[in-house]
Structures are given as structure tokens and as C-alpha cells.
Amino acid sequence: MQHVHLFETTPRDGLQNEKFILSTEQKLQLVRGLTECGFRKIEVGSFVNPKAVPQMAGTGELFGSLPAVPGVNYYGLIPNRKGYELALAAGCRHMGYVLAVTETMNQRNVRMPVAESFAQLEEIREQARRDGVRLRAYLAVVFHCPFEGPTDLARALEWVRKMADLGVEDICLADTDGNAAPERTALLLDAVRPMLDRMGYPGILSLHLHNTYGYADRNARLALERGIRHFDAATAGLGGCPFVPGAKGNIPTEALVQLCHEEGYATGIDQEKLAGLSRWLVALKEQKLAVGNSR
Ligand code: COA
Ligand code: ZN
Numbered sequence: 570m571q572h573v574h575l576f577e578t579t580p581r582d583g584l585q586n587e588k589f590i591l592s593t594e595q596k597l598q599l600v601r602g603l604t605e606c607g608f609r610k611i612e613v614g615s616f617v618n619p620k621a622v623p624q625m626a627g628t629g630e631l632f633g634s635l636p637a638v639p640g641v642n643y644y645g646l647i648p649n650r651k652g653y654e655l656a657l658a659a660g661c662r663h664m665g666y667v668l669a670v671t672e673t674m675n676q677r678n679v680r681m682p683v684a685e686s687f688a689q690l691e692e693i694r695e696q697a698r699r700d701g702v703r704l705r706a707y708l709a710v711v712f713h714c715p716f717e718g719p720t721d722l723a724r725a726l727e728w729v730r731k732m733a734d735l736g737v738e739d740i741c742l743a744d745t746d747g748n749a750a751p752e753r754t755a756l757l758l759d760a761v762r763p764m765l766d767r768m769g770y771p772g773i774l775s776l777h778l779h780n781t782y783g784y785a786d787r788n789a790r791l792a793l794e795r796g797i798r799h800f801d802a803a804t805a806g807l808g809g810c811p812f813v814p815g816a817k818g819n820i821p822t823e824a825l826v827q828l829c830h831e832e833g834y835a836t837g838i839d840q841e842k843l844a845g846l847s848r849w850l851v852a853l854k855e856q857k858l859a860v861g862n863s864r
Contacts, residue, residue: 573793573834574610575822576741576775576801577603579850580631581612581646582819583803585624586811589857593627597634602846603804604638607838612665612801615646616655622811629659644705648679649686653693662702665741666690669709670728673716674745677812678709687731694735705739706732707777712742712749712757715813722756729761730768739773740765741801744788746813747781754788758795775799778820780806785820789828798834800825805847807854823847 580596580603591599596613603611613635614628628645635643645661647653656664668686669675675683690706697704710717711725732740742757758776765774776792776799778785789800802822809816826838 570833570835572798573829573836574773574799575608575825575836575838576610576612576644576799577608577804577822578612578777578801578819579603579803579805579807579822581614581625581644582777582801582809583805583807585615585622586809586816587624587807587854589854590624591853593631593634595853596627596631599846599850600631600643601636602842602849604636604641605839606842606846607836609640609837610642610644610663612644612646615648616652616659616661617646617648629655632656632659632661642703646707647693649681650689650693653696657700657702662700663705664697664702665705665707665739666693666737667707667709668728669714669745670720670724671710671714671717674710674714674812677716678810691735694737703739704737705741705773705775706735706737707741707743708732709743709745709810712744712753713746715746715748715815719750719753722760725757726760726764730764733765733768733770733772737772739775739799740770741775741777743777743801744779744784745777745810745816747779747784747817749778749784749788751784751787751791754784755791755795758792758797762796773799775801777801779809779817780820781809781815781817786824786828789820789825790832793829793832793834804843805851807850
């Protein structure tokens with residue numbers, strides 16, 4: 570049976586745009602729950618300015634208390650050099666670097682031109698090799714940008730090529746605003762895979778979907794048909810980018826697991842445990858919203 574690998578991002582992408590904030594202890598409970606469901610890659614937070622994203626404050630502290638579970642890797646998102654240093658100091662050895670492929674989105678998200686983001690990534694790539702850090706790269710708005718419209722296919726491909734040349738271990742194609750119309754998703758995936766094969770890229774190609782416009786399910790299906798075996802997802806479909814107007818949730822992990830199982834793929838995920846964890850999280854959310862964003 571073929572395996573589909575799920576990258577669980579609830580503690581990071583799931584929480585970063587919500588109107589409630591989990592305490593470090595509650596995040597820890599969430600992460601523990603995810604490991605018990607069977608997830609092996611969990612993005613537990615981001616090393617960003619807490620003034621920009623208060624939901625992600627305390628990620629360093631969280632890294633200090635994560636349960637060591639054999640086979641489980643914990644990821645942290647980084648936006649720049651400083652993020653790398655903070656993550657390294659916190660003991661994070663799996664990092665995801667975010668670079669948006671349009672100028673407007675990159676400026677809004679990480680406050681620098683795309684070329685500067687790339688220059689920092691090149692330095693981080695070298696440093697990561699020396700430090701034994703594994704690096705994934707998020708290509709944000711690679712399908713569609715909320716400010717600049719549909720992303721030019723050639724431009725998207727060029728960025729994928731750059732990431733493969735750099736030798737990042739995982740290239741994550743992110744539909745940041747959930748506006749990747751399925752025919753465009755198919756077009757890009759059909760072009761990316763042969764290009765990476767020609768380059769002999771040995772790493773992972775991941776897909777990061779959002780459900781803002783209801784495209785996530787169709788995109789996941791067509792990606793599965795095209796051989797994509799790595800997907801990001803968030804429990805209960807929480808999430809979104811704080812710098813994207815009207816951003817909505819990630820593809821729900823539950824839905825993706827269900828889809829994979831229906832299509833005959835193994836995920837290693839216990840659906841009952843996941844459903845329980847999701848209920849717990851949604852109840853916690855409701856409770857927090859009712860009392861007004863308190864910890
Ligand atoms: N983590 C924490 N603090 C950081 C940081 C990081 N990765 N990078 C910079 N800072 C701090 C600086 O130390 C400085 O602190 P000070 O005000 O106490 O002196 C302050 O942020 C400003 O530094 P500067 O380099 O001018 O950063 P900036 O204001 O241009 O902001 C980011 C850049 C990336 C840190 C900020 O825009 C950010 O955190 N964005 C969030 C991105 C995000 O999480 N998006 C969603 C996920 S994709
Ligand atoms: Zn996202």
C-alpha cells in the first residue's frame with residue numbers, strides 16, 4: 570500500500586491567525602495529542618516577531634519541553650536569519666523557511682524584497698549544513714497572490730528550480746490564499762515534477778493547501794493523482810496567514826486523512842484519536858472565544 574505523508578501544522582499555521590491564543594502548556598497538549606494520533610512531522614510554531622504574530626510567542630520555550638518520541642520530528646518556521654538563530658538556540662533542528670514569490674506578499678509577510686529573502690536563505694542553507702539542520706522551503710503564493718493575482722507559471726517554476734538548486738530537503742508549494750484554481754494547480758504540478766526529475770532532485774515535494782475558496786479538496790485529489798505524497802494540513806481546518814486579507818483555514822487534516830484512506834493510501838493516522846483531538850481543540854477555541862482571547 571502506498572503511503573501519504575502528512576505534515577501537521579496546526580500548532581503553527583493552524584493557530585497563527587486565530588483570535589484566541591493557546592498557552593505553551595496547551596500547545597504542548599496539542600502536540601502530544603498529534604504524536605499520539607500518529608503524526609511524524611509536526612510544525613509546532615514559528616520564530617517570528619511576537620509583535621507581528623502574538624499567537625506564536627513562546628515557541629522557543631515550547632521547543633524546550635517537547636516530548637521526545639522516536640520517529641517524530643518537530644519543525645519551526647523561520648522568516649529570516651534571526652529566526653534561524655533563535656530556532657537553533659531553542660534546539661530546533663527542522664526548519665521551514667518562508668519566501669513569497671511575489672514582491673507585495675513578501676514585503677507584507679517578512680518585510681523585505683524577495684531577493685533579500687533569497688540571499689538570507691542561501692546563507693541559512695550553508696549554515697544549516699554545518700549545524701545539521703534540515704531545511705524545508707515554503708514557496709508562498711506560488712499559485713496565486715492575494716495582491717498580484719495568479720502567479721505566472723514561469724516565475725513559479727523558476728522559484729522551484731532555485732530551491733532544488735539550493736538543495737533544500739523539502740520544497741513546499743503553498744497556496745497561501747487558497748485561490749489556486751484546480752486547473753492552475755494541475756498545470757504547475759504537471760510542469761514541476763518532470764523538471765525536478767530532470768534535475769535529479771532527491772528531496773520532497775509538498776503541497777500546502779488552504780480552503781478559502783473551497784478548492785482544497787479538488788486540489789488534493791488532483792495532486793494525489795499526479796503522484797504528490799506529501800501534504801500539509803491543520804486539524805479542524807484551523808488556520809491562515811495573518812498577512813492575507815480574508816485568509817481562511819488550512820485543508821482539514823481529518824478530511825485529508827479520510828480522502829487518502831478512501832483512495833487506498835496509508836497515512837499511519839488513527840482517525841478516532843484525531844477526531845477526539847479535534848473536538849478537544851474546537852471546544853477549547855469556543856471556550857477561549859467566549860471569555861475573550863484570554864490564555
Ligand atoms: N523573531 C523574533 N524577532 C525578530 C525576528 C525573528 N525572526 N526577526 C527580527 N526580529 C525583531 C528584531 O530583533 C527587532 O526587535 P526590536 O524591535 O526589539 O529591536 C524587530 O523584530 C524588528 O526587526 P527588523 O529586522 O527590522 O524586522 P522587521 O520589522 O522588518 O520584521 C519580521 C521582520 C519577519 C521579523 C516580521 O515581519 C515578522 O515576524 N513577520 C511575521 C511573519 C509570519 O509569521 N508570517 C506568517 C507565517 S508565513
Ligand atoms: Zn498556510
